[in-house]
Amino acid sequence: MTPTLKDLLAAGADASPALSAPGREPISHGELRALIQRTLDTLNGLGIGRNDRVAIVLNNGPEMAACYMACASGVTSAPLNPAYRADEFEFYLSDLNAKALIVEQGSTSPAIEVAVKLGVRLIDLVVPEGAPAGAFTLVARDARVETPAAHPGYAEPDDVSMVLHTSGTTSRPKIVPLSQRNLAASATHIRNTLQFTAADCGLNIMPLFHIHGLIAGVLAPLAAGSQVYCTPGFNALKFFGWMDEAHPTWYTAVPTMHQAIVSRASKNTDIIARHPLRFLRSSSSSMPPQVIKELEAVFQAPLIESYGMTEATHQMASNPLPPAVRKPGTVGKAAGPEVAIMAEDGTLLPRGTGIENTGEIVIRGPNVTAGYENNPKANAEGFRDGWFRTGDQGVMDEDGFVSITGRLKEIINRGGEKVSPREVDEILMDHPGVAQVVCFGMPHAKLGEEVAAVVVLREGQQATERELQTFVGARAADYKVPKKILFMDEIPKGATGKLQRIGLAQKLGLG
Template sequence: MHTTLHPLLATGADAAPALSAPGRAALDFAGLRALIAATTARLNALGLGRNDRVAIVLANGPEMASCFVACASAVTSAPLNPAYRADEFDFYLSDLGAKALIVERGSLSPAIEVAVKHGVRVLDLVVPDGAPAGAFTLESREPHAGAPAAHPGAAQPDDVSMLLHTSGTTSRPKIVPLSQRNLAASAQHIARTLQFTPRDCGLNIMPLFHIHGLIAGVLAPLAAGSQVFCTPGFNALKFFAWMDEARPTWYTAVPTMHQTILARADKNREVIARHPLRFLRSSSSSIPPQVIAELEQAFGAPLIEAYGMTEATHQMASNPLPPAVRKPGTVGVAAGPQIAIMGEDGALLPCGATGEIVIRGANVTAGYENNPKANAEAFRDGWFRTGDQGVLDADGYLSITGRLKEIINRGGEKVSPREVDEILMDHPAVAQVVCFGMPHAKLGEEVAAVVVLREGHAATERDLQQFVAARAADFKVPKKILFMAEIPKGATGKLQRIGLAAKLGLTG
């Protein structure tokens, strides 16, 4: 196992395509390695070296991918959502202690003004005319009169390679430091799980400020010498045209993206037939088994559901590729770190028992930054507590029964919102659903749901309540069902149950 990115990225053949993009020539692996070396030298000359924090605010695309890989190889990369507003950039740039900010030349991002206010050096990413996808140079907006980097050169195994914040749905976002060792381990775990080869090409539609896209979408395939086709971000209207151009063998997405693609798949059967996929991958939130079956039928390929989180540098468990057994409704077997189920007393539980999912291994963060309280709560006897509730079966397949913070407590009766989701997804009129807890004066919480109906279908709140009541105990029946054109989602396309009641004005 490699423990740093440099040897990891030495795999691809010099002339093989590494990064490509719509309407652009591909950057080969020789070019990518030269770019990493040149970027390292440039950052070092500007006084930025190992463990110095460099924020990256770039739109999705090949330059975001290459800039992340180059920065993660030399300094501490901190990718940020380019859609943030000034107040958010003010929080993140100061919280990270960023020394520099990379933006594309001509950017109007509010991050620039915030960086100047905090004395953070602004670096322009410049793409030369006619350059292949991902090629760039860095130019400082102010002349650098200081000394070169104190710690130059390629990052070492225990250097911090990337900083990301947790989503902070219930508390102040926490900083997750991920080392070279963490990134290298996770990339190799994913490459092994998905059996990447140089013949593969991934169609990346995931945002590249989020662990899923950065590690599974970019770093893991590059580590196996395969190609990444970098889109400007998810666009269901362009997905099948990109398929035609990229000729991919796989793609990874969150369930809401898969469902939007599925809605257009029938009209694009010829494109699918021209470019048969080896597999589809889903992660970041649960995908209903009904949707897995429809996607597999539409694409004629297996869907591999995986389980990941930022603190584990993404992947923790995954369903295996055929001919090994896939179990829809589970997130598969341990695919990197060790996985166990822990009881409330800290004891590890046997197969079949429900408890908290805990992990340990080379891809797991050593701990949150400057947050001893969070670390005391998150680690127990060397295991990291995921905050998810689950059960392992006799074959080692993991089922997630709920997020501990998302479990709805209705007057002492515990309801897993995922269970109600899956019941509602069986209704012929339901296309998408997310259940969540809403405040209730006497019970504490009551079950609520947002539903998106299938085109051409109709159902009332009462219809759906009766449908759930026929299959589950009365206390699990949603008291309130809202019908919407789309499910409210977070910045990365994930369903966010926590805080949804407040967002929708359901205050009890």
């Protein structure tokens, strides 16, 4: 097992393409390695070294992919969603204790003003005119001279190479530190599962501030010396045009993206025929078996459904490639870490699909985080006897295929974007007209779940659904805004008087 990204990224032949993008010349594996070295030299010269945190706020594309890999190779990368509002950036940049923030030259992101306020050093990413896809230089905005980094060079296996936040159900988002070893293990697991070779080209439409896009979309294929075509982000109208330009052999996406692609596929059969795919991959939320069938018929290629989460550096289980058996409707077999089903008393349950075999899905392995940062309570709850508890309920059949049967956590999974209901509650509670609120997930045909809320207004106060949606929208990313707000005289509670988010949509007849 390769324990560092430097070793992992040494796989590609010097002259073969590594990153490409619409209308751009590709950058080769040799050039990418040289770019990573130069970037680390620049950061080290600015006093930023191993385990120092660098937040990255860049739009999707080859520069984001290259910058992430450079940072993850020698400092601690912290990719953030460019769609965040100022309040969100303030929370994340403070919580991360970021030493620097990388933004594109000319960016108007609210993160910049927040960084200035917090005293976080600003670094511009500059793309030279006519440069190949992914090439950039870093230029600090201030001219202050720094003592060179105390710990320069490439990361060691146990250094923290990436930090991401995971949504907390009942608390603030938790920091997940992922080591160099975690990243290398997960990329290797995915590379092996999907049998990547230097002949492959992936069409990346996944966001690159998210574990799915970063590890499965970019790092795993590059670790096999193959090419990644980096789009500016998902766009169903442009997908087939990109496919024609990229000549991909595969792509990975969340179910909502696959559904948008399949709805346009009948008009693009000639492009599909010209560029036969080896496989399609789906992860981040469960895929309706009807859609799997439709995609496989259209693309004449297998759809590989897999199961991932941030704490596992993405992949935990996956359906295998043909000729091995795939079981649509399951998330496949253990694909890297060990996977087991645990009963409430901590015993591991035998395989089988009966109610007596149903428990919590637990994992352990080299890709699993060592624990949340500065959060002993979450660690005590999240780990048991060396196993990490996923919070998902499931079963494992006689052949080792895992099916997710329910969600133990209350996180709303909106097409792969995870929303903490507690976070939305707290925003709505800031509205002067709101007395009580409970947010929850309601079923949605395409996204799987959508955000909904029940609101109790203060006596004598008035507010409309639209007004409250606008209020949330000014303080949080669009995907967190409740699409349905019900006004009631009191919050529905469970038998014990507790707020019960799970099952609330059903109780209220939503979806």
